[in-house]
Ligand SMILES: Nc1ncnc2c1ncn2[C@@H]1O[C@H](COP(=O)(O)OP(=O)(O)OP(=O)(O)O)[C@@H](O)[C@H]1O
Ligand code: SF4
């Protein structure tokens with residue numbers, strides 16, 4: 001990761017609470033859903049931060065809050081060095097030119113009564129931008145770029161498949177060449193074989209335009225394909241934040257460890273031998289989160305202190321932040337025992353020699369893309385053997 005660049009997005013102690021109201025004629029606020037409860041992270045230009053966690057843990061609310069599509073309760077959001085936390089609707093207009101969103105459900109995200117041409121050209125008209133050669137030409141180029149037939153300019157969303165509709169959503173999101181896109185479960189509604197194609201497209205666009213993504217998903221295997229860094233969320237909190245290589249090879253948080261142990265792997269023998277950590281109990285309500293560590297009611301290594309004292313996010317190793325009193329000992333201090341992630345390619349210097357740094361490439365996903373659709377539920381990239 002290129003740490004030297006300033007982050008495009010810096011989020012500090014973000015909280016987004018929703019009021020819980022009583023029923024009846026005169027509803028009163030009787031509590032709060034703490035959807036996002038003090039999260040901090042950065043996203044760097046041209047990089048992807050994957051945000052992963054169970055349903056209801058606050059992923060979408062985080063994504064929407066950073067774009068100010070829902071109003072945060074407190075905290076700070078800095079976009080391109082500008083504090084946008086309290087900007088007015090009008091002041092947000094130029095920011096919105098540089099930030100976009102791709103939604104989970106391509107069926108609902110597109111207006112069925114608008115043609116594809118009208119949908120993709122909307123950002124130009126909303127922002128009053130006329131691209132060189134005109135909007136129609138730009139939209140047709142965009143359609144071609146995302147793998148749609150430009151001759152289908154006047155067709156309606158209903159005439160496209162799920163994958164094609166997501167391409168329409170992606171074309172709309174990249175129309176103004178944004179610096180940052182929140183991708184909220186962009187492939188979750190798609191068939192497995194189509195997922196790889198859409199992830200490929202997102203990665204190609206990232207490489208081409210240097211876009212930063214906040215990639216929200218509940219599927220750790222999918223997040224692994226595209227992320228440079230991964231944040232694991234649980235009940236409104238970021239439990240672990242690390243580079244992709246560190247998180248998947250050496251999870252330090254018990255929750256991450258449990259999530260990873262649930263990913264199926266293709267080798268039946270390895271699958272049989274591998275420890276599968278079952279989480280006890282149900283996900284607590286974010287309206288009444290547990291005391292201390294919010295994960296303590298389900299944690300397999302909780303101790304008395306966990307119910308009392310909230311663990312603060314701590315950098316246990318460089319770039320590897322964990323909110324836990326008792327991180328997984330097996331992996332602590334084991335940094336650098338594996339090589340670089342196979343999904344990364346060495347970054348070359350001007351003279352063509354390796355710089356020692358790595359960057360995301362499409363090689364792995366392209367490779368996987370070929371057998372991705374081999375059968376239903378084909379497991380994808382199981383990751384290094386160390387956590388099997
Ligand atoms: N507008 C809202 N009003 C009240 N509560 C909300 C609102 N939006 C989200 N919530 C609640 O906030 C919590 C977090 O929701 P959020 O949609 O951010 O989770 P998520 O991680 O994206 O889940 P999923 O994986 O199902 O999409 C949930 O308990 C949800 O019910
Ligand atoms: S702080 Fe305690 S309960 Fe929370 S994850 Fe760590 S060990 Fe488990």
Ligand SMILES: [Mg+2]
Pocket residue numbers: 059060061185
């Ligand atoms: Mg969501």
